[in-house]
Amino acid sequence: MDVQYLERIGATNIRVNQQQLKLGGRPRVGINRPDLQFDYNGRRYYVEYDTPASGRGPGHQSRLTSNDPDAESILLIIP
């Protein structure tokens, strides 16, 4: 499970489907809800899970990036 793995490798501020926060838990930067977000080794990461047919993933990714340009945004396409 992704969250259990993230805890083991020392990720912090792990949020599942909650409003977007910046690095270090700084107050929310957007009302969108990334599927998964966390801090790891001094960077903020956002993860969106999507299906090949939905086509919404790039839009989600673009919004995450514009809210928090310093963060790493990851789009995972799940067949």
Place this chain on the structure above:
Amino acid sequence: MTENMKGLLLDDRWAPVTSELGFLETSAEHAARSFASWQGELMAPRGIAVEVHPFAGTLEQALSTLLPLNNAERRRHLFMPTRSAWTAYIDNGWTGTDAASAMGYMARTLGCRGLRVVAVPHSLRKDQGRYGAVMLEVYGPHQTHWLNYLRTIYAANDGGRWVFGQSGEPFPFEKLEQYQARRVRDRFTFDMLKDYLRHLGLSPFEQDFYLPQGASAWLVRKTGPVAPAQQDYTLAQARELL
């Protein structure tokens, strides 16, 4: 009601540091050394050393060892014995402790129970202030319905809207009828949180609960390269966000 949260630890002077607390049902030294061992393995490839130091003093002096607060990565982690079987955990995150990740992981690896306790008064007016929250999460050593979470209960203001939720098996002492209260924020109040914690053997909002006579706190400190985004904050600077 979270607006009238009376009796917070040290009258909330150390918020946001003490707004979220972690607890592990094991000794402070064992918790600190296990945490340092785990983090040491993770940090070594980056040239970061992880050291454990005993500390004797008052609660506020112990909290001062966490300063400065950090934004990108937590560098100081405090494990404090209490007048109970539980050890308290606080870190130096500038928006407050992140108890969930460390307590959830350590409950699994140490084979004990862990807690995340959140109490934040709701003071948001327009864009200033804090989103109120009362939360209790109980972790265990084994896989459950979600990770190793035994029980979660929360009433929190989620970006302007009050939400209540619960999962897991209720404890016998819970006031289940209160979860039907008309106002969402009244379904899990600060008084209920204190009462539930008392049943679990904790009084975490009382100063004399921490550091019994003669018992040391344990500070886990990371030294070495820092992340590019890392900044230091005084407590006063962190409180400007409140």
